[in-house]
Amino acid sequence: MSEHSPLDLAEGDPFGPHNLPYGVFSTADEPDRRRLGVRIGGHVLDAGAAAHALGSPYAALLAQPSLNPLLAAGRTAWRDVRRALTAWVTVPAHRADIEPLLHPLDGVTLHLPYEVADYVDFYASEHHATNVGRIFRPDGDALTPNWKHLPIGYHGRAGTVVVSGTDVVRPSGQRKAPTDAAPVFGPSVKLDIEAEVGFLVGTPSELGKPVPLADFGEHVFGLTLLNDWSARDVQAWEYVPLGPFLGKSFQTSVSAWVTPLEALDAARTAPPTRDFPLLPYLDDAEEEQPGGFDLRITVEINGEVVAEPPFSSMYWTAAQQLAHMTVNGASLRTGDLYGSGTVSGPEVNQRGSLLELTWNGRDALELAGGKRTFLEDGDEVVLTAWAPGPDGTRVALGEVRGRIVPSV
Incomplete structure (x- = not known):
């Protein structure tokens, strides 16, 4: 046996043989x-x-x-x-x-370790959706009537998924504040993050044949950290009556590493209690494996921790999302990637976006480099995460890093 082998890892190394992304x-x-x-x-x-x-x-x-x-x-x-x-x-x-x-x-x-076929992003955190509802509909219901009946999602842009470390060029677009008489065009002034988990499809499915909950493990290879960068001002103006478009499509960053589902067997956990009855194709009460994953995410801006969102709090599971996006007969392709949606927990320091952390700019974050409501040029955002592994170990997910550079 050789001395000082790279295979002789420190005890508890989160990238040990139990992980292997x-x-x-x-x-x-x-x-x-x-x-x-x-x-x-x-x-x-x-x-x-x-x-x-x-x-x-x-x-x-x-x-x-x-x-x-x-x-x-x-x-x-x-x-x-x-x-x-x-x-x-x-x-x-x-x-x-x-x-x-x-x-x-x-x-x-x-x-980027795979060729992205299609990209879909969901909206699966009740805490995130409730916060967003309270910000934009303070006098109405926080959740829309459909939210607890189906996993809400939108189709994104596969061609702008990039690997961790790729700079983020500040996007430009139309924006219009409620007090403005007309829209203006220019760089986004409300550039935000969304701390998410992405799920990578391996085995394709047949057009016209929905994928049931039980077949999640037959189609999904593994998961990865994901940051769905968002231009909130562009998004707010374009959002009605259709869903996200230019406010989201400019860039999505993913980790350079894909963690196989098998590495996360010890991190499986039951999702939160559902307080609305689910239609049969989404009802996971009798599934053999619990659909949630106990992932602990950390969000840093310029080296300072600003949030620690818990993925275990997500209302909709990845298996339910897969079942829903194929229930109409839409087929899966190898390389399909779908995001969980912003991960947020019940506490203020568990919110996975600046929109929530600053309450749409009302409450600035106090950072060593100055106050922040949304991202400024030069800011670097890093997402990291770990999950419980076998025998008390930890399974680390590869980081997602991105630095904001000025609009071109």
Whole structure:
């Protein structure tokens, strides 16, 4: 056994063998060659080269520049590959083959690990939806009449999903304050974040055939942190009568790492008690696995923690969202990505957007670099998260980082 091996991780490393998220990387000596990688501690394993070295039947599948072929291979392949990877990084007999294929994270470039087919975003936090309702409808009901009957969502723009670390160019658009006589055009002055979790579809479904709750694990490969950047002033003016458009479509940032669902078995948790009866296709009371995930998210602006939203509080689950977006017969494609919607909890410091944290700009945040109501040029936002793992471990999700740069 070699000394000081990258595989000898510190006890409790949240990127240990119990995690093994997937990504895509390139190296300085071969910048144009993208490879499928798996994170282990502070290194990334070249998965294709490892599979070739150890004679895996999945070598061709893993020697790809994108995660999509593995996504399309289905649940049996996902399970087999994960078991093999776990053995490769834990069995001492494999170290001689594996260690030369490990690359330090600070020596590689990480890329968007999958090709996004469609992008859908939901609105699944009761706390977030209630806060938004109170902000914009102070004299009316906080929740719309349909909110507890179905997971509300909208179709986003797949082509503007970018990997963590990509700068966010401040978007321009029309905006009109209630006191303005006419709309004006210019850079957004209410640029916001939305701390979310994204779910990545692997196995496609047939057009015209809904996906039931029980088949969630057959279609969804894993999850990732997601920041759905939002221009609140553009959104407010365009929002009536249709849903989000230019206020959302300019950019959505995701982690460079996708955590397999299997890594989160210990984080499964029951969703909040539903106080409205659900239609049969959404009723998850008898499902074998609880539909919620106990994920603890942290939001930082310029290195300061501003919120810690709990994903376990989400009213609608990812399985219910998948069932709802296919119940009309819409088909799934490999690489479909859908966001949970802003994650917010019941406490002020658990709100996953500046819209809520500052109550639409009324209450500024006191940061070391100055007060903030919405994001200013130069601000850097970082989302991180962890979940309970097996035997008291933690499973870390890859961060989502983005810095605001001036409008072009």
